[in-house]
Amino acid sequence: xxxxxxxxxxxxxxxxxxxxxxxxxxxxxxxxxxxxxxxxxxxxxxxxxxxxxxxxxxxxxxxxxxxxxxxxxxxxxxxxxxxxxxxxxxxxxxxxxxxxxxxxxxxxxxxxxxxxxxxxxxxxxxxxxxxxxxxxxxxxxxxxxxxxxxxxxx
Amino acid sequence: xxxxxxxxxxxxxxxxxxxxxxxxxxxxxxxxxxxxxxxxxxxxxxxxxxxxxxxxxxxxxxxxxxxxxxxxxxxxxxxxxxxxxxxxxxxxxxxxxxxxxxxxxxxxxxxxxxxxxxxxxxxxxxxxxxxxxxxxxxxxxxxxxxxxxxxxxx
Numbered sequence: 001x002x003x004x005x006x007x008x009x010x011x012x013x014x015x016x017x018x019x020x021x022x023x024x025x026x027x028x029x030x031x032x033x034x035x036x037x038x039x040x041x042x043x044x045x046x047x048x049x050x051x052x053x054x055x056x057x058x059x060x061x062x063x064x065x066x067x068x069x070x071x072x073x074x075x076x077x078x079x080x081x082x083x084x085x086x087x088x089x090x091x092x093x094x095x096x097x098x099x100x101x102x103x104x105x106x107x108x109x110x111x112x113x114x115x116x117x118x119x120x121x122x123x124x125x126x127x128x129x130x131x132x133x134x135x136x137x138x139x140x141x142x143x144x145x146x147x148x149x150x151x152x153x154x
Numbered sequence: 155x156x157x158x159x160x161x162x163x164x165x166x167x168x169x170x171x172x173x174x175x176x177x178x179x180x181x182x183x184x185x186x187x188x189x190x191x192x193x194x195x196x197x198x199x200x201x202x203x204x205x206x207x208x209x210x211x212x213x214x215x216x217x218x219x220x221x222x223x224x225x226x227x228x229x230x231x232x233x234x235x236x237x238x239x240x241x242x243x244x245x246x247x248x249x250x251x252x253x254x255x256x257x258x259x260x261x262x263x264x265x266x267x268x269x270x271x272x273x274x275x276x277x278x279x280x281x282x283x284x285x286x287x288x289x290x291x292x293x294x295x296x297x298x299x300x301x302x303x304x305x306x307x308x
Contacts, residue, residue, distance in 0.1 A: 004165075013248075018232055022232060022233055032235060040235055041233065041236035042236045043236075044236055045236030045237070045238075046232065046261050049229035049230050049231075049232070054206065062238055066180060069227050069232075075209065075241075075243075077225060077243060077244060078173065078176060078200065078225065078242065078244055079186070080186075081195045082195035082196075082199030082200070084199075087229075119249040120306065120308055121306055122304070123303065125279060125300035125301065125302050125303070126303065127299060128252055132243055137303050138166060139175060141305050142305045143301035143304055144301045144302070145282060145302070145304055146279035146280060146301075146304060147279065147282055147300075147301075147302055148277070148299070149232075149280065149297065149298065149303055150276070150301025151265070151275065151276050151277070151295050152294065152301060153214050153265070153274055154275065
């Protein structure tokens with residue numbers, strides 16, 4: 001039986017582990033900088049997230065170890081009769097727990113959190129090269145109804 | 155020569171026109187309620203957006219008429235070394251200006267705004283049934299690198 005996983009708001013003490021997880025990834029290793037001390041830009045982003053009531057950085061814990069992370073952004077829109085949406089981003093689980101259902105628990109937790117915040121929709125984008133991720137989210141009930149477009153800015 | 159278009163933060167006096175534009179749309183007419191008085195849910199969403207420093211509801215004006223709308227959300231993330239992103243949503247132009255480049259000006263304005271706010275990326279999702287919209291954004295320089303997944307919540 002899998003040991004119990006707890007979910008909570010990340011604290012600054014978790015940031016090192018979070019960046020380590022983000023960097024230990026097919027796409028992440030090209031764009032993150034996991035080094036000691038952590039680059040200031042990560043600390044600034046952490047402060048911006050935690051001081052914004054519409055952003056929550058959530059970690060999954062098991063045996064006092066951080067084994068997963070997700071950021072949830074809550075956004076009020078005029079569309080859909082003024083409905084709130086939740087957007088999830090930066091989802092990772094640590095290497096040794098992959099394939100054990102931790103990601104599923106993490107996303108299901110985020111879905112419940114979005115419901116509790118009164119969102120009518122939860123959404124995310126996933127790079128088309130992450131074929132397994134697409135199937136993972138589809139199994140959880142997400143529909144790939146939209147194109148996700150990005151533009152890098154200088 | 156096209157008359158000059160100005161862009162500014164929407165005020166509550168613009169809300170009626172904004173909802174009218176959102177409702178006058180292939181998908182919008184199924185999900186919006188443009189009626190007098192406007193449903194309270196739109197007013198509440200407007201208040202939530204305007205009181206949030208990370209959300210901007212922008213209108214395009216020409217000859218003192220509101221002819222376009224876009225919402226821009228600025229989000230701090232841990233990913234990409236703690237980079238900020240801009241997300242655009244609820245883009246509409248009024249029927250009589252369509253095909254005249256107003257949408258292009260509106261999105262280019264949003265791109266510039268995202269740069270001014272220090273974002274490294276601007277993104278959006280568009281319903282796969284909106285084939286023209288996809289090509290419109292691709293012409294502006296967006297790349298459809300991602301799947302956009304959504305889940306409706308009860």
